[in-house]
Amino acid sequence: MRLQRVFTTIDTHTGGNPTRTLISGLPKLIGETMAEKMLHMKREYDWIRKLLMNEPRGHDVMSGALLTDPCHPEADIGVIYIETGGYLPMCGHDTIGVCTALVESGLIPVIEPVTSLKLDTPAGLVEVDISVQDGKAKEVSFCNIPAFLLKNISVHVEEIGTVEADIAYGGNFYAIIDAKSVGLELVPENASTIIDKAIHIRNTINEKFEIIHPEYSFIRGLTHVEFYTDPTHESAHVKNTVVVPPGGIDRSPCGTGTSAKLAVLYAHKKIKIDEEFIHESIVGSLFKGCVMNTTYVENIEAVVTKITGSAWLMGMHRFFYNEKDPLKEGFLLIPPMEHETEDVK
Numbered sequence: 001m002r003l004q005r006v007f008t009t010i011d012t013h014t015g016g017n018p019t020r021t022l023i024s025g026l027p028k029l030i031g032e033t034m035a036e037k038m039l040h041m042k043r044e045y046d047w048i049r050k051l052l053m054n055e056p057r058g059h060d061v062m063s064g065a066l067l068t069d070p071c072h073p074e075a076d077i078g079v080i081y082i083e084t085g086g087y088l089p090m091c092g093h094d095t096i097g098v099c100t101a102l103v104e105s106g107l108i109p110v111i112e113p114v115t116s117l118k119l120d121t122p123a124g125l126v127e128v129d130i131s132v133q134d135g136k137a138k139e140v141s142f143c144n145i146p147a148f149l150l151k152n153i154s155v156h157v158e159e160i161g162t163v164e165a166d167i168a169y170g171g172n173f174y175a176i177i178d179a180k181s182v183g184l185e186l187v188p189e190n191a192s193t194i195i196d197k198a199i200h201i202r203n204t205i206n207e208k209f210e211i212i213h214p215e216y217s218f219i220r221g222l223t224h225v226e227f228y229t230d231p232t233h234e235s236a237h238v239k240n241t242v243v244v245p246p247g248g249i250d251r252s253p254c255g256t257g258t259s260a261k262l263a264v265l266y267a268h269k270k271i272k273i274d275e276e277f278i279h280e281s282i283v284g285s286l287f288k289g290c291v292m293n294t295t296y297v298e299n300i301e302a303v304v305t306k307i308t309g310s311a312w313l314m315g316m317h318r319f320f321y322n323e324k325d326p327l328k329e330g331f332l333l334i335p336p337m338e339h340e341t342e343d344v345k
Contacts, residue, residue: 019097054330085245090171092255
């Protein structure tokens with residue numbers, strides 16, 4: 001069999017949301033930072049992301065991780081996060097998934113009971129502790145990049161009305177909204193309605209507000225909408241549903257979304273340092289989180305959070321790239337997101 005390119009992946013799920021970790025086939029990416037490598041990937045090799053994420057090989061909420069050499073001198077490995085909607089500076093459920101894949105596939109030296117890693121990501125250095133028992137990753141905890149509440153907004157959205165939202169950053173920008181205030185019940189059978197309202201809200205906010213990370217100008221625009229409501233799981237404090245770009249529902253409680261939620265709770269004095277917070281997803285899976293300490297992002301008070309969850313290996317793939325395949329880069333049956341990542345400045 002003559003093949004033009006072969007890509008090998010390990011597939012996991014974290015709380016029901018997939019991570020496709022590419023372990024071979026990625027060309028060498030150029031850049032002095034992971035952000036520059038991410039943008040090199042976007043400019044030169046975005047067809048690889050489309051091949052792995054889009055249908056028919058992926059689906060509308062497919063997510064993945066690309067392993068590279070790190071740029072940070074303290075890091076063990078570099079990670080670029082991808083999904084059907086494009087590229088993410090940081091992704092929590094993917095971090096849990098990729099670390100589980102690295103341990104259980106034997107791609108890194110494993111130390112029991114805890115294997116520690118430092119990941120170099122476009123959003124910054126992420127420290128990870130993996131609880132290991134008999135070679136299996138039981139639980140993954142990561143110390144996320146600083147999260148903060150950027151602003152509180154009120155905006156009129158056509159067909160919905162006035163929407164009150166906290167715009168917060170936890171590795172991506174989130175509009176955090178009380179589901180009841182927009183007439184939503186966060187249950188699986190309402191998925192289409194949840195997505196439709198989230199896209200309307202996201203597009204309206206991006207039209208009317210400028211959202212830019214104060215230190216990283218390439219991180220700009222609202223990408224995620226996070227609805228919250230009362231929990232149904234007896235252990236949880238809050239139930240959420242995150243709509244990811246371009247328009248799908250995160251099955252997990254969302255790692256960076258949990259960090260963003262903790263930043264909002266801390267800013268509103270509703271949670272204390274080291275107080276445990278349990279986040280429930282739309283499918284009932286749980287993440288644990290806490291505020292470890294505070295810092296500043298320019299002049300904005302931010303929180304350093306720890307997020308904990310578990311992932312499960314599902315299998316391995318060898319994807320074949322054939323230039324003659326008319327659907328070699330795949331397709332999506334949902335509109336593309338209107339926001340694009342800017343170049344590093």
